Amino acid sequence: MCVFTAFVAATSVLAWFSTNKNVNADHGSFSIAKVDSAVTAITVHDFYGLTSDESEFGFNPTANHTITWDEHNGSDSGEFTMGSYSLNDPHHPVMFLFAVDGSNERITLKTDSTYLAKIEPSFTETVATYGALSTYAEGTMIEVTADETRHGCKSVYKYTNSTFELQWVDLLQTNNPLSSIIDSHYVLFEDDPRDNQGTCRTKSGSLFLNDVSSNRTYVPVQSSQLTNSNRASFVSFNAQGEPVFANSVDLFQGSTRGYSHLGIIIDYYVESLEYLYSFFLGHVFLNAGLGFICDWSMEV
Numbered sequence: 001m002c003v004f005t006a007f008v009a010a011t012s013v014l015a016w017f018s019t020n021k022n023v024n025a026d027h028g029s030f031s032i033a034k035v036d037s038a039v040t041a042i043t044v045h046d047f048y049g050l051t052s053d054e055s056e057f058g059f060n061p062t063a064n065h066t067i068t069w070d071e072h073n074g075s076d077s078g079e080f081t082m083g084s085y086s087l088n089d090p091h092h093p094v095m096f097l098f099a100v101d102g103s104n105e106r107i108t109l110k111t112d113s114t115y116l117a118k119i120e121p122s123f124t125e126t127v128a129t130y131g132a133l134s135t136y137a138e139g140t141m142i143e144v145t146a147d148e149t150r151h152g153c154k155s156v157y158k159y160t161n162s163t164f165e166l167q168w169v170d171l172l173q174t175n176n177p178l179s180s181i182i183d184s185h186y187v188l189f190e191d192d193p194r195d196n197q198g199t200c201r202t203k204s205g206s207l208f209l210n211d212v213s214s215n216r217t218y219v220p221v222q223s224s225q226l227t228n229s230n231r232a233s234f235v236s237f238n239a240q241g242e243p244v245f246a247n248s249v250d251l252f253q254g255s256t257r258g259y260s261h262l263g264i265i266i267d268y269y270v271e272s273l274e275y276l277y278s279f280f281l282g283h284v285f286l287n288a289g290l291g292f293i294c295d296w297s298m299e300v
């Protein structure tokens with residue numbers, strides 16, 4: 001469960017955050033498909049906080065839970081907490097730690113959702129539920145007034161190639177697509193970063209989370225390692241500042257030769273959150289609080 005709270009903005013650019021707004025993002029469960037993978041194990045690690053100079057992220061060496069699968073498939077039904085987001089304290093990531101065997105690897109997230117902050121398209125047909133959809137002329141746009149496959153929200157589909165392609169979903173109080181508000185970075189480790197041995201080892205010291213300092217033994221990740229070169233998201237912004245949404249995103253693709261572990265760090269995507277709240281400015285749900293739920297599958 002991830003909790004998002006925006007406090008009073010300090011700059012005029014973000015002045016529309018002038019009242020408290022809560023977002024609860026439930027991790028839920030998602031499927032994991034194992035293809036031809038270098039991955040031998042996956043653990044999920046909670047965020048402990050940042051060092052005082054914000055140069056280092058710290059994660060709990062003990063896993064929140066372990067993801068297991070059979071020869072080809074698995075699922076992550078465990079829960080993790082991303083914590084409380086604010087403009088002054090925006091980072092509350094979770095780390096997926098993959099044990100790897102040195103082969104080539106590709107970590108991909110896929111969703112059939114659309115970007116949440118999107119203008120409703122025109123439609124020519126209306127049905128009450130998704131189950132009431134039938135066959136239509138190619139390219140027909142259909143509104144579903146209470147889509148049971150989308151937690152009861154209003155949605156619009158395009159009938160194409162005998163399938164229904166999601167074009168738009170309405171804002172909900174809860175169960176909005178989490179893919180709209182996250183990004184990720186990857187970090188490669190030469191040895192197990194959970195141990196106090198080797199090149200990559202745990203550290204001990206003070207970490208700050210929600211302005212509270214705690215002494216922790218933690219897995220360190222340098223802030224300088226989280227750059228645009230190793231960043232990925234379902235959402236990107238073009239030169240005009242408009243969001244572009246992709247239904248598939250590679251979090252990592254390449255060789256793991258010389259490394260024993262790969263960390264995928266998923267965090268709030270600040271720019272997308274700012275855009276979303278600006279898009280829905282004045283909506284009653286913003287003051288009451290928004291909820292998000294995991295809407296993707298993972299391929300490793």
